[in-house]
Amino acid sequence: MSLYDEAVTFLESEGWSVPGELRGEVVRARRAAYADNSEHMTVWCPAAPDAEELHRREATLLQRFAEEARTPGAKFLLVESTQGLSTDFRRLAKHEYNVDIRVPIQFFDARFKWDDTSVSALAGTAAQQLRRDGELAARRRTPQPFEAVGTGVVGSDLLTDLARRFDSPGAWDRPIVLVTAPAGFGKSVLFESLFETLYTNFQKAKKQLRRAYRPLPLLPDYAALASAPALGPMVDALLQTEVARPVKQPTFQWMLTRGFASWLLDGLDEVIAQDPGFFEYIHEIVARPDNPTTPRILLCVRDSLLSSNQALRDFLAVAHEYVEEFRLLPWRPESIRTFARIRLQDKDQELLSILDAKPQLMKLCGTPYYAELLAERVAEGKTDGIPDDYSEMDLVYDAVDAIMDREYKKEQLQENVVSRHDLLDVISHVAVAELENDNRGVPTDEIGQLAEFVLPSDLSDPERERCTDAICRLPVFRAASERQRVRFAQDVIFEHQIGIRAAQYFAVNPVRFAQLLDCRPFPPDSFALRVLCARIRELAAGEELLTRLASATATPTAFRNILQVLLGLPDCARLLIHAPLERQDLSGLTFSGLPLAGVSFRGANLESTRFNSCVMTGCDLSDATLHGTRFDACLPTLAEADFGHLTGFVSVEIDSRTAIEDVADFVKLLGTDGRREHPFVGPCPTALQLRFLFLKFVRPDGHYRRDSLDEKGLLSGRRIVDPASVLNGAVRAGFLTAIPKRRRYERTHSQLYADMVGFAQNLRVTPAIRSLLEDTCRVEGCSHVVQENLTSATFD
Numbered sequence: 001m002s003l004y005d006e007a008v009t010f011l012e013s014e015g016w017s018v019p020g021e022l023r024g025e026v027v028r029a030r031r032a033a034y035a036d037n038s039e040h041m042t043v044w045c046p047a048a049p050d051a052e053e054l055h056r057r058e059a060t061l062l063q064r065f066a067e068e069a070r071t072p073g074a075k076f077l078l079v080e081s082t083q084g085l086s087t088d089f090r091r092l093a094k095h096e097y098n099v100d101i102r103v104p105i106q107f108f109d110a111r112f113k114w115d116d117t118s119v120s121a122l123a124g125t126a127a128q129q130l131r132r133d134g135e136l137a138a139r140r141r142t143p144q145p146f147e148a149v150g151t152g153v154v155g156s157d158l159l160t161d162l163a164r165r166f167d168s169p170g171a172w173d174r175p176i177v178l179v180t181a182p183a184g185f186g187k188s189v190l191f192e193s194l195f196e197t198l199y200t201n202f203q204k205a206k207k208q209l210r211r212a213y214r215p216l217p218l219l220p221d222y223a224a225l226a227s228a229p230a231l232g233p234m235v236d237a238l239l240q241t242e243v244a245r246p247v248k249q250p251t252f253q254w255m256l257t258r259g260f261a262s263w264l265l266d267g268l269d270e271v272i273a274q275d276p277g278f279f280e281y282i283h284e285i286v287a288r289p290d291n292p293t294t295p296r297i298l299l300c301v302r303d304s305l306l307s308s309n310q311a312l313r314d315f316l317a318v319a320h321e322y323v324e325e326f327r328l329l330p331w332r333p334e335s336i337r338t339f340a341r342i343r344l345q346d347k348d349q350e351l352l353s354i355l356d357a358k359p360q361l362m363k364l365c366g367t368p369y370y371a372e373l374l375a376e377r378v379a380e381g382k383t384d385g386i387p388d389d390y391s392e393m394d395l396v397y398d399a400v401d402a403i404m405d406r407e408y409k410k411e412q413l414q415e416n417v418v419s420r421h422d423l424l425d426v427i428s429h430v431a432v433a434e435l436e437n438d439n440r441g442v443p444t445d446e447i448g449q450l451a452e453f454v455l456p457s458d459l460s461d462p463e464r465e466r467c468t469d470a471i472c473r474l475p476v477f478r479a480a481s482e483r484q485r486v487r488f489a490q491d492v493i494f495e496h497q498i499g500i501r502a503a504q505y506f507a508v509n510p511v512r513f514a515q516l517l518d519c520r521p522f523p524p525d526s527f528a529l530r531v532l533c534a535r536i537r538e539l540a541a542g543e544e545l546l547t548r549l550a551s552a553t554a555t556p557t558a559f560r561n562i563l564q565v566l567l568g569l570p571d572c573a574r575l576l577i578h579a580p581l582e583r584q585d586l587s588g589l590t591f592s593g594l595p596l597a598g599v600s601f602r603g604a605n606l607e608s609t610r611f612n613s614c615v616m617t618g619c620d621l622s623d624a625t626l627h628g629t630r631f632d633a634c635l636p637t638l639a640e641a642d643f644g645h646l647t648g649f650v651s652v653e654i655d656s657r658t659a660i661e662d663v664a665d666f667v668k669l670l671g672t673d674g675r676r677e678h679p680f681v682g683p684c685p686t687a688l689q690l691r692f693l694f695l696k697f698v699r700p701d702g703h704y705r706r707d708s709l710d711e712k713g714l715l716s717g718r719r720i721v722d723p724a725s726v727l728n729g730a731v732r733a734g735f736l737t738a739i740p741k742r743r744r745y746e747r748t749h750s751q752l753y754a755d756m757v758g759f760a761q762n763l764r765v766t767p768a769i770r771s772l773l774e775d776t777c778r779v780e781g782c783s784h785v786v787q788e789n790l791t792s793a794t795f796d
């Protein structure tokens with residue numbers, strides 16, 4: 001890629017039109033402007049390999065500048081380095097011909113509005129705030145141990161590793177780094193520290209006029225500024241908020257694919273859950289066949305998103321070759337010791353001796369957030385009376401209490417004006433408001449309205465205002481970057497409040513309870529669901545919860561959340577038999593250590609569902625979608641479950657075996673005993689390959705997955721027969737349409753789509769499908785999809 005090509009493609013991304021140039025040295029760009037005027041730009045990109053050659057060409061260049069003296073518009077000389085250019089030449093270029101001399105990082109970079117602002121400046125944009133947080137975090141950060149998923153390699157500090165990776169000049173093998181961590185593991189600390197490091201190094205490189213990647217952070221803050229809470233509009237919001245000149249998405253993508261920007265995404269779990277095009281957007285960028293350099297993208301998510309979000313799982317299945325995954329690990333005692341030293345200096349022994357005496361607390365401190373809460377108590381000298389069985393819920397409850405204490409002490413709020421109970425009430429209502437408005441932050445005037453209910457009616461207006469203001473400034477909140485909004489500073493406290501509120505609604509207001517739990521799918525390890533579960537256990541209200549579950553069958557999100565709470569109850573085995581699980585979406589859930597006799601999963605979506613140490617005898621799984629469904633330590637009783645005709649079989653994983661993707665292999669593994677009377681549906685190799693192809697557009701439960709996919713994605717994955725021949729067959733039969741320019745294929749929007757769904761879901765063969773298989777299958781006299789009896793089936 002020459003400088004000339006870079007300049008042309010860059011200007012095209014900015015909406016300039018550039019007619020072809022034979023010599024490939026001068027870019028003459030034109031762009032329509034207001035009132036029939038055109039904007040012009042001329043860029044000389046001399047192919048000059050070194051300083052000496054460039055120096056020799058000075059006279060010729062000046063002559064060219066003179067020839068173009070009458071050409072309107074901005075003029076640039078773009079060179080890899082200004083070395084070799086004489087002072088005289090530079091002076092003449094600028095003063096006689098108005099030609100600015102630029103190196104690539106000057107010409108192509110998109111500077112931030114605040115690049116030259118000092119760090120201490122108050123307020124500012126989300127990225128500026130991020131940088132400031134990163135600076136603070138760096139001073140007291142404990143190294144964050146991690147594991148490289150897939151290789152099992154363990155490292156002592158992910159920040160060091162990522163910073164090295166993102167700053168390395170060498171090409172990356174894989175464009176996406178995925179970092180997963182449970183809540184409270186310091187993902188945000190890692191992210192802000194990394195951004196600060198990369199940004200500082202970038203500015204250093206830019207000052208030295210070296211090529212470098214500008215880190216562009218995409219944060220949830222932009223959702224409130226975007227036209228919709230989706231990735232594309234959020235990129236627009238990022239560019240408008242942070243970048244000094246008007247830059248649009250094509251230029252943003254140009255920078256990503258040409259080595260001028262890296263893209264860092266954090267805290268977008270809610271956006272991912274709502275934006276069906278989220279991963280398509282990223283995939284489209286990384287999978288372009290003509291990317292000159294490998295993009296560099298960091299995606300940080302809660303680890304639970306892997307189980308709660310189908311889109312992420314789908315993406316990893318299709319695009320796994322683009323992704324490298326790292327997982328933050330819990331702190332081991334040596335990390336906790338390091339943390340204590342950094343956080344408490346000479347008081348560190350005080351914390352460590354408490355932890356040594358109470359193993360339960362040492363375990364809690366494996367989660368950095370909890371270690372911080374305990375350290376705070378040590379710092380404040382409030383360590384008396386911590387019970388041995390101190391739980392995470394007690395810890396968080398006491399932490400919120402301590403926050404209120406400090407506010408009362410600072411006299412920001414008076415306890416006789418707003419009581420602790422009332423303050424907690426406002427805080428948990430704010431949590432609900434944040435949950436219900438998709439984490440866009442809660443407007444401060446809404447908090448004012450909530451405060452109205454608890455403030456004494458005889459308060460003067462200025463006093464009232466002062467109190468509301470103090471509530472908005474409580475350290476449990478932080479200002480969202482859009483002014484006049486706040487959001488929760490810590491996920492754990494936010495979820496705790498949601499759990500408390502849900503428990504209250506459970507007792508008194510079934511409608512609000514169901515609404516609250518229908519807001520978003522909580523992950524299985526969610527603190528909110530654990531708080532709720534603990535409360536229901538105290539109330540021994542399992543039966544009542546089962547009633548709520550039964551009335552939530554039409555609201556899949558609430559159903560899923562309530563079911564997860566039910567699974568945490570001690571008597572859940574007994575309750576599960578009566579749970580209406582048939583035809584529900586149970587994808588990604590885990591059933592652990594349960595006897596499942598009499599439990600019916602008939603027709604349910606069990607995609608990526610995990611059964612762990614369950615007794616499967618007498619469990620009904622007929623017509624269930626089995627796709628990446630895991631059975632760990634269930635094998636002895638697996639054959640005693642009822643799998644029906646296995647029409648929903650795509651793949652299962654059993655213990656440490658490689659995934660089973662052929663239904664006949666699965667039937668064989670289950671053994672012949674007791675299954676003779678059950679025929680199962682067996683596809684021929686071509687039919688199986690076709691189903692895999694269709695499953696890239698349709699989910700195994702028949703729901704929409706995507707409209708189009710690139711060729712690489714379509715041909716990747718399992719090959720039973722040549723996937724290209726099946727792809728071409730599907731195109732000939734009108735199920736897919738090729739878009740040759742983008743090397744993508746689009747699914748049909750005609751009535752053939754119903755055939756596609758039926759075949760993907762349970763191998764239903766319609767006349768159109770039959771003729772496609774006739775056309776593609778190479779087996780003489782094949783009937784493609786047949787009902788087989790195990791006794792008549794032939795296994796090799």
Ligand SMILES: [Zn+2]
Binds near residue numbers: 684
């Ligand atoms: Zn066939």
